[in-house]
Amino acid sequence: MFELKPMLSALWRNKxxxxxxxxxxxxxxxxxxxxxxxxxxxxxxxxxxTGIAVSxxxxxxxxxxxxxxxxASAVAADLExxxxxxxxxxxxxxxxxxxxxxxxxSTYFTEPNQxxxxxxxxxxQTDEHFIDTLGLNLVAGRNFTRADFDVIGPNDTYEPxxxxxxxxxxxxxxxxxxxxGKFFYSGGDGKPREIIGVVERHLGAWPSWSKAGQVAFYxxxxxxxxxxxxIRTEPGQRDVVYKxxxxxxxxxxxxxxxxxxxxxxxxxxxxxxxxxxxxVLSAVMTLLTFIVALxxxxxxxxxxxxxxxxxxxxxxxxxxxxNISRYFLVENTLIAGTGLVxxxxxxxxxxxxxxxxxxxxxLSMATLLICAAILxxxxxTAALAPAIRAANISPAMAxxxx
Amino acid sequence: MLKMHNIRKSYRTDTIETxxxxxxxxxxxxxxxxxxxxxSGSGKTxxxxxxxxxxxxxGGQYLLDGEDVSSLNDxxxxxxxxxxxxxxxxxxxxIPDLNLFDNIDxxxxxxxxxxxxxxxxxxxxxxxxxxxxxxKHLPAQLSGxxxxxxxxxxxxxxEPRFLLADEPTGNLDSLMARQxxxxxxxxxxxxxxxxxxxxxxDLARRxxxxxxxxxxxxxxxxxxxxGAAREIA
Numbered sequence: 183m184f185e186l187k188p189m190l191s192a193l194w195r196n197k198x199x200x201x202x203x204x205x206x207x208x209x210x211x212x213x214x215x216x217x218x219x220x221x222x223x224x225x226x227x228x229x230x231x232t233g234i235a236v237s238x239x240x241x242x243x244x245x246x247x248x249x250x251x252x253x254a255s256a257v258a259a260d261l262e263x264x265x266x267x268x269x270x271x272x273x274x275x276x277x278x279x280x281x282x283x284x285x286x287x288s289t290y291f292t293e294p295n296q297x298x299x300x301x302x303x304x305x306x307q308t309d310e311h312f313i314d315t316l317g318l319n320l321v322a323g324r325n326f327t328r329a330d331f332d333v334i335g336p337n338d339t340y341e342p343x344x345x346x347x348x349x350x351x352x353x354x355x356x357x358x359x360x361x362x363g364k365f366f367y368s369g370g371d372g373k374p375r376e377i378i379g380v381v382e383r384h385l386g387a388w389p390s391w392s393k394a395g396q397v398a399f400y401x402x403x404x405x406x407x408x409x410x411x412x413i414r415t416e417p418g419q420r421d422v423v424y425k426x427x428x429x430x431x432x433x434x435x436x437x438x439x440x441x442x443x444x445x446x447x448x449x450x451x452x453x454x455x456x457x458x459x460x461x462v463l464s465a466v467m468t469l470l471t472f473i474v475a476l477x478x479x480x481x482x483x484x485x486x487x488x489x490x491x492x493x494x495x496x497x498x499x500x501x502x503x504x505n506i507s508r509y510f511l512v513e514n515t516l517i518a519g520t521g522l523v524x525x526x527x528x529x530x531x532x533x534x535x536x537x538x539x540x541x542x543x544x545l546s547m548a549t550l551l552i553c554a555a556i557l558x559x560x561x562x563t564a565a566l567a568p569a570i571r572a573a574n575i576s577p578a579m580a581x582x583x584x
Numbered sequence: 585m586l587k588m589h590n591i592r593k594s595y596r597t598d599t600i601e602t603x604x605x606x607x608x609x610x611x612x613x614x615x616x617x618x619x620x621x622x623x624s625g626s627g628k629t630x631x632x633x634x635x636x637x638x639x640x641x642x643g644g645q646y647l648l649d650g651e652d653v654s655s656l657n658d659x660x661x662x663x664x665x666x667x668x669x670x671x672x673x674x675x676x677x678x679i680p681d682l683n684l685f686d687n688i689d690x691x692x693x694x695x696x697x698x699x700x701x702x703x704x705x706x707x708x709x710x711x712x713x714x715x716x717x718x719x720k721h722l723p724a725q726l727s728g729x730x731x732x733x734x735x736x737x738x739x740x741x742x743e744p745r746f747l748l749a750d751e752p753t754g755n756l757d758s759l760m761a762r763q764x765x766x767x768x769x770x771x772x773x774x775x776x777x778x779x780x781x782x783x784x785x786d787l788a789r790r791x792x793x794x795x796x797x798x799x800x801x802x803x804x805x806x807x808x809x810x811g812a813a814r815e816i817a
Contacts, residue, residue: 192681500666500694578638
């Protein structure tokens, strides 16, 4: 038995405090729902498949001390050593470490002698072991061979002859077409680079980049003052191998500075800002919800104290304890419902602004409704204890003079 | 209608136990109009609370309309209050946020009547107390006498067999008090049993019978026309 009409009349006569709580809920819903969208977006970004066997990969960066260092020979010897270590599946050389936030990119064209337009892609100089080392999935064409591989000096002018690209890059360069066998150019008077293979996925150097996943690989070693290796270990062997690598490399050639990391750590560092954003927004959402709950508890207790005589009178007139509890819970639900309806409209307005001004993702009706349902349940839960307290007010309160 | 036998009520704190009613016995018959008087602190309100099922006695037996209500659970006590007892309070105890119609509607909703039945009853009792034209007014827009008439209308709407009035004229001037008293007498003539707690000896004398409570016990009976409480004890 709901006393909606008299309840609404009573609320209308106490509208300021009810409206303040409703507006607090509205604001909370508007903020929480939009924050949820951002958190969802960040979490989805963090959880995106990288295409790489991240948890099994160790990265090595080394810098030789001697000035005239034979980098090509050192790389060949190091890779030979690393590939033969127990627990190592494969190893490759690379100019940059994937997912590390550090890399190189260029603009590419499907036609020669272009300067405007084009598509950006992250690129890597590596060798024929990169697919197995990174655990990539070759979906079309072939891998590099030793014959494709070139070694050049840091100041040499060179145009790669062949490339392997990611499916995403293939799709933007040659939409709806088979990219294998096609050529692309680096602009200006650059020479054609033939696409000989396509890998399913590789997120590239910058997970947060809007073009993340557009990647090209070239079979090339540019000798310079430092080099990087990626070593893939057998599953579960990463930490064991990690401890041995520095010692083995230093033993083979002590004239260099070696730095090791796991790819997992590198990737985590790339997502630091996203993780911080998720944590901060989650804390803000929790805090706001907590404040709303406190507000509802406070207001309900205030109203119950204010109306204790009235509750006693209602009990004297025949209200059961359940009637009294229900009265306050329904009243609270009406206030919360009003606030949440206002909040849903406000959330849409704020989201529209966020989408247009900050390129944030759009707020779906499902997310909005889930957030509203959570806040409604928080509101009802917050009112529950005061409502039960109200139900325990004695009907004898009706005959008390104070 | 109401039969109390050796009712005891005590209130206990950490250090002291107060006996509000001691071996209190009383019978009120159907159709009686009984006034209850006594000095402040004598136990009048405690008697009223127990009679109205607002409080449970510490001991003794209480029969209301033949039913032993001494140890009913809260839900059943609420139901009996709603169905059999009408309350009139000194301070009127109208709900300030509700208009007259909605105030009278409160116990009828708890009774579970449908909207049509409630409306019929509310209009009838408002007519009886002469406030039909004020149905949409708030209590604060009425005089004290009018508010008490609304409270009487609220008590009557459920057609209770037993009306408990706690100083019903205590907050009214003499003219208003007389009007309210006449209304109560009129209601009693319809057959409703009334027990009225009052400080006013003139009002007390207008009842069929007056009971005086002193120190939690019935100490005296006047105008004993219907029954004698001591005979029950």
